[in-house]
Amino acid sequence: MAPADVERTPILLAIGGHDPSGGAGIQADTEAAAAAGVHCCTAITCITVQNTCGLCQLVPQRPAQVRAQCQVIMDDSRIGAIKVGLIGSSRLIQVLGELIDACPGVPVVLDPVLAAGSGQVTADAALINQLRLHLLPRCELVTPNVPEALLMSTVTQFERAAERLLAFGCKAVLLTGTHDHTSELVINRLYRPNEAVVAWEWPRLAASFHGSGCTLASAIAARLASGQSLVDAIEAAQIYVAAALNTARQTGRCQMTPRRVG
Incomplete structure (x- = not known):
């Protein structure tokens, strides 16, 4: 990168797990950021043993090692946004909080990976x-x-769930509808305190996709790093993910893998 590009290149710091299949985790974060014109720096929280069929093993990294990965990047680069994905160990939460507090004003997007897609x-x-x-x-x-x-x-109930998550202190919740099979559409809903719910509807695709949640969250975070408003970033990221899913390729025996668009 040329020195003249340093100040004007938006940077996303993605903190998450490594997926050997290349469909989710840090690789999905990097591709989604690149498609948005954003440079992605990364810190690995977990080594995973998985493929498109499922997760076999998690190997969480030591909190001190994750802290060191993040700290050298924060000392060197101007971070525009932080995306947190797979954490893997409760021992890491305090470290993440301290790292976030060291970047006041930098928006944080959390994709709470509590279960693998399988x-x-x-x-x-x-x-x-x-x-x-x-x-x-x-x-x-x-x-x-x-x-x-x-x-x-x-x-x-998911409506009450979103309200409860806001009560825990987060500024906004985007509740994604990919797992709500009671609807023929995928409906993603944005909840914010004292604001009307904003909803987006997308056709429900027949295939099962590996890494779509990682891709959506990092696509939003990348756009926040570029200075877009929250609603604009969410809308543009959904359009990107929809296009990616519609052109996805199957790289393994089980799930489709979203491919980079643009």
């Missing part, structure tokens, strides 16, 4: 409790699907 749980009760107490209050936006929202909020 159903394997990736978060225990301690992690979820720490997430509620110490990470949600630091987030500009949280992007759970319906099962994740219900799990984090301990309620049984």
